[in-house]
Amino acid sequence: MARKAITGNGAIALALKQVEPDVMAAYPITPQTEIAQNYAQYVANGDVVTEYIAVESEHSAMSAAIGSAAAGARTITATSSQGFALMWEMLFIAASLRLPITMPVITRALSGPINIHCDHSDSMGGRDCGWIQLYGEDAQEGYDNAIQAFRIAEHMDVRLPVMTMIDGFIISGAIGPVETLDDEQVKEFVGDYVAVNSLLNVEKPVTVGAFDSLGGWYFEHKIAQNRAMENAMDVIEEVGREFGELFGREYAHFKTHEVEDADIVLVAIGSAAGNVKTVVTKLRAEGRKVGVLKVRTFRPFPTEQIREALSGAKVIGVMDRSDSFGAQGGPLFTEVSAAMYGGESHPQIYNFIYGLGGRDIFPDDIEGAVEMLEKAAAGDTLAQQRHYLNVREG
Amino acid sequence: MAKPKEIANKPERLTGGHRLCAGCGAPVAVRQVMGVCPGPAVVSVSTGCLEVSTTIYPYTAWKDSMIHSAFENAGATISGVETAYNSLKKQGKIKDDMYFVAFGGDGGTYDIGLQSLSGAVERGHNFVFVCYDNGAYMNTGFQRSSATPQGAWTTTSPVGKESAGKQQNRKDLTAILVAHDIPYAATASPHNFKDLMSKAEKAFATPGPAFINVISPCPRGWRTPGDQTIALAKEAVQSCYWPLYEVENGKYKINYKPKGDKKTPVADWLKKQGRFAHLFKPGNEAVLADIQDYIDRKWEELLKKEECLA
Numbered sequence: 123m124a125r126k127a128i129t130g131n132g133a134i135a136l137a138l139k140q141v142e143p144d145v146m147a148a149y150p151i152t153p154q155t156e157i158a159q160n161y162a163q164y165v166a167n168g169d170v171v172t173e174y175i176a177v178e179s180e181h182s183a184m185s186a187a188i189g190s191a192a193a194g195a196r197t198i199t200a201t202s203s204q205g206f207a208l209m210w211e212m213l214f215i216a217a218s219l220r221l222p223i224t225m226p227v228i229t230r231a232l233s234g235p236i237n238i239h240c241d242h243s244d245s246m247g248g249r250d251c252g253w254i255q256l257y258g259e260d261a262q263e264g265y266d267n268a269i270q271a272f273r274i275a276e277h278m279d280v281r282l283p284v285m286t287m288i289d290g291f292i293i294s295g296a297i298g299p300v301e302t303l304d305d306e307q308v309k310e311f312v313g314d315y316v317a318v319n320s321l322l323n324v325e326k327p328v329t330v331g332a333f334d335s336l337g338g339w340y341f342e343h344k345i346a347q348n349r350a351m352e353n354a355m356d357v358i359e360e361v362g363r364e365f366g367e368l369f370g371r372e373y374a375h376f377k378t379h380e381v382e383d384a385d386i387v388l389v390a391i392g393s394a395a396g397n398v399k400t401v402v403t404k405l406r407a408e409g410r411k412v413g414v415l416k417v418r419t420f421r422p423f424p425t426e427q428i429r430e431a432l433s434g435a436k437v438i439g440v441m442d443r444s445d446s447f448g449a450q451g452g453p454l455f456t457e458v459s460a461a462m463y464g465g466e467s468h469p470q471i472y473n474f475i476y477g478l479g480g481r482d483i484f485p486d487d488i489e490g491a492v493e494m495l496e497k498a499a500a501g502d503t504l505a506q507q508r509h510y511l512n513v514r515e516g
Numbered sequence: 517m518a519k520p521k522e523i524a525n526k527p528e529r530l531t532g533g534h535r536l537c538a539g540c541g542a543p544v545a546v547r548q549v550m551g552v553c554p555g556p557a558v559v560s561v562s563t564g565c566l567e568v569s570t571t572i573y574p575y576t577a578w579k580d581s582m583i584h585s586a587f588e589n590a591g592a593t594i595s596g597v598e599t600a601y602n603s604l605k606k607q608g609k610i611k612d613d614m615y616f617v618a619f620g621g622d623g624g625t626y627d628i629g630l631q632s633l634s635g636a637v638e639r640g641h642n643f644v645f646v647c648y649d650n651g652a653y654m655n656t657g658f659q660r661s662s663a664t665p666q667g668a669w670t671t672t673s674p675v676g677k678e679s680a681g682k683q684q685n686r687k688d689l690t691a692i693l694v695a696h697d698i699p700y701a702a703t704a705s706p707h708n709f710k711d712l713m714s715k716a717e718k719a720f721a722t723p724g725p726a727f728i729n730v731i732s733p734c735p736r737g738w739r740t741p742g743d744q745t746i747a748l749a750k751e752a753v754q755s756c757y758w759p760l761y762e763v764e765n766g767k768y769k770i771n772y773k774p775k776g777d778k779k780t781p782v783a784d785w786l787k788k789q790g791r792f793a794h795l796f797k798p799g800n801e802a803v804l805a806d807i808q809d810y811i812d813r814k815w816e817e818l819l820k821k822e823e824c825l826a
C-alpha cells in the first residue's frame with residue numbers, strides 16, 4: 123500500500139490498470155478524458171495486457187464493450203455526460219445481456235446548453251437502465267469503488283454491469299491523497315474472470331441478443347434482471363465488508379454521521395456529502411441536532427435500510443445534484459420519499475437541488491437549508507417542497 | 517475455390533426453419549458466405565429482417581456463435597468480439613482460430629450503421645462485413661434508405677401527385693468503403709454463386725477488414741414473385757444496375773462486363789418489380805431516362821477506374 127497525491131481520474135485509471143482487464147474500449151470526453159488517455163499510455167508502455175479499442179464514439183464504445191464482454195473478456199470503458207447519453211441505447215442492452223462490464227462515470231451536466239462541469243444529470247438519467255450504480259465522495263472512494271465493481275459485477279448471483287461515479291472536476295480533476303493498494307493485492311482481490319456462455323467457445327456456440335417478442339420470454343427476462351439487482355444488494359455489502367477487512371476501508375450502501383439522535387437529517391450523494399458533513403459537525407458543536415446520510419448505492423436502492431436509518435428523523439432534507447423536470451423532485455428525493463412512505467414514521471421531506479452545471483455550493487447554502495428544516499421541525503411547515511440552493515433570483 | 521458440390525455437401529451454418537420470407541435473397545447470401553468460411557466464426561448481425569427472423573427466442577438458425585445487440589452497431593460489436601479474441605489468444609486463454617463476420621442490411625450499413633462500420637474499418641479489425649442490400653428498410657415495412665434506387669416506391673418515398681417515388685440516387689457505398697483504403701472490397705450477387713463465394717473466400721483470407729456488398733432481392737418490398745429472386749439479381753447485374761467488381765489493395769477488377777446488347781436496358785428490370793410500376797405510366801418517361809443515365813454514368817466511371825487502377 124502507498125499514499126499518493128493524485129487526481130480522481132488518475133486514481134481510477136490506476137485502479138483499472140491494477141485490475142488489468144482484457145479489453146478497454148473508450149472515447150474521450152471532458153472530464154473523463156484523463157482516464158482514456160492514461161489507460162492508452164499504460165497500453166503503449168506495455169504495462170498491461172489489455173487490448174485498447176480507440177472507438178469512434180461512445181455508442182461504439184459500449185457496443186464494442188458488449189461484443190467483447192459477450193466474447194468472454196473482462197471489459198471496461200469510462201465516460202461522462204454526452205458520451206453517457208450517446209451510450210444510452212446500449213446501456214440497457216449491456217444490462218439485459220447480463221454482461222459484467224464496469225464503467226467509471228465522471229459526472230457532468232448534460233447539454234443543453236452545453237456545460238462541461240459537474241452535476242448528476244448524466245448518471246441519474248441512466249438510473250433505470252439496469253446498471254448497478256455506486257457513487258463515491260472523493261478520489262479514495264472512486265478508486266475503491268472502481269476495484270470493488272469487478273467483484274460485484276462478476277458475482278454469479280449478479281452478473282450485471284456496474285458504473286461507479288465520481289464528481290467531474292471537483293473530484294476527477296483535483297489532486298488529493300489516495301491510499302493505493304499494491305498490484306498483487308488488487309489482482310488477488312478481484313480474482314480471475316470466469317466467462318459464461320462466451321461467443322468464443324467453439325465447443326458450444328451461442329446466440330446472444332435473440333429476438334424475444336410477443337409469445338416469447340421478454341417479461342420473464344426482465345424479472346430475472348430485477349432479481350439479479352436484488353441479489354446485488356447483499357453482494358455489494360459482502361464485497362464492501364471484505365474490502366474493509368483486507369484493506370481497512372469498509373463500504374456499505376450508505377454511511378451515516380450523527381444520524382442516530384438527529385431531528386434533521388440531510389441526505390446527500392457524491393462530493394457534496396463531504397461538505398454537508400463539515401457543516402453538520404459545526405452545527406452539532408452548537409448543539410443543533412443535525413445528521414447526514416451519504417448514499418453510496420443508488421441502484422439497487424437500499425430502500426429498507428435507508429428507511430430504518432432515517433426512522434428517527436423529524437425532517438429530512440434530500441440534496442439532489444440533478445433535477446427531474448415535471449417530477450415531484452430530484453431522483454434521490456423521490457427515492458427517499460418513496461422509501462419513507464412505506465415506514466411507520468412519516469417525517470416531512472424536502473428537496474434541495476444544488477450545483478447544476480457545476481454551480482458551487484457553499485457551507486452557508488447548506489446551513490441555510492438546515493435553518494429551513496429547523497423551522498419545519500418546529501412545526502412551521504415549509505410552503506414549498508423543492509428548493510434551489512445558490513441560484514440567482516428572478 | 518472448393519467445388520460448389522463439396523460446399524453444398526458441408527453442414528449448413530444457417531439452418532432452415534428460420535422465418536425469412538420464401539424467396540428472400542438474404543439467407544441465400546448468408547449461406548454462400550458462410551459456406552466458405554474456413555473455420556468457426558462469430559457472426560454479428562444488425563437489427564433487420566435477417567436478425568429478427570433467424571433468432572426467434574428460444575430458437576436460433578445459427579450454427580456459429582452469433583451476436584445481435586442493436587441496429588447501428590454491427591461494426592462496433594464485431595470489433596469488440598475480435599479484440600476480445602486477440603486479447604485472450606495473446607494471453608493463451610483460447611486456442612482455436614476463429615473468423616469474424618458481420619451482416620448488415622442496407623439500413624444497418626449505408627445509413628444508421630455507417631459510422632460504426634467506418635470506425636471498425638479504419639481501426640483495421642480483422643473481420644468481413646457483408647451488406648445484404650435489399651434497397652430499403654424492409655423489416656419495418658419498406659421505408660426508403662440511402663440504398664433505395666431513384667424512382668422506387670417505398671412507404672416513405674411514396675408515389676403521389678407530387679412524387680414519382682424516391683427522388684434521389686443511391687449512395688455509392690462500395691466506393692465509400694474503397695475510400696477507406698480497405699484491403700478488400702467487392703460487390704456480389706447470389707445468382708453468381710461462384711463469384712460470390714470466391715469473393716467471400718478472399719475476404720476471409722484478407723488480414724484486416726474486408727467488405728462485400730451483396731444485392732439481395734426482397735419479394736415483399738420489391739413487389740416481385742418469390743421465385744424470381746435469383747433471376748432479378750442476375751438482371752440487376754446484366755443491366756449494370758449492380759456491376760460485379762472487386763477492389764484489392766486499391767486495384768480494380770470488374771468481374772462481369774456485358775458487351776453490346778448483353779447490357780440490358782434497366783427499364784426491363786424495373787418493369788418486373790411492382791415498386792417501379794408507376795414509372796411506366798405516362799408522364800414518368802423523364803424519370804426512367806434519369807435512372808438509365810445514372811446507371812450508364814456509374815458504369816462508365818467504373819470502367820475508367822478499372823482502366824486507371826488495374
Ligand SMILES: Cc1ncc(C[n+]2csc(CCOP(=O)(O)OP(=O)(O)O)c2C)c(N)n1
Pocket residue numbers: 562563564565566587588620621622623624625650652653654655656661
Ligand atoms: C436505433 C433504431 N432505429 C430504428 C429502429 C427500427 N428498425 C429496425 S430494423 C429497421 C430497418 C432495417 O433495415 P435494413 O438494415 O435495410 O434491413 P432489412 O430489414 O431491410 O433486412 C429499422 C428502421 C431500430 N431498431 N433501432
Ligand code: SF4
Pocket residue numbers: 535536537539540541542565566569650654655733734735736737
Ligand atoms: S421482407 Fe424482404 S428482406 Fe424481409 S424477410 Fe421478407 S423478403 Fe426478406
Ligand SMILES: [Mg+2]
Pocket residue numbers: 621622623648649650651652653654
Ligand atoms: Mg434493407
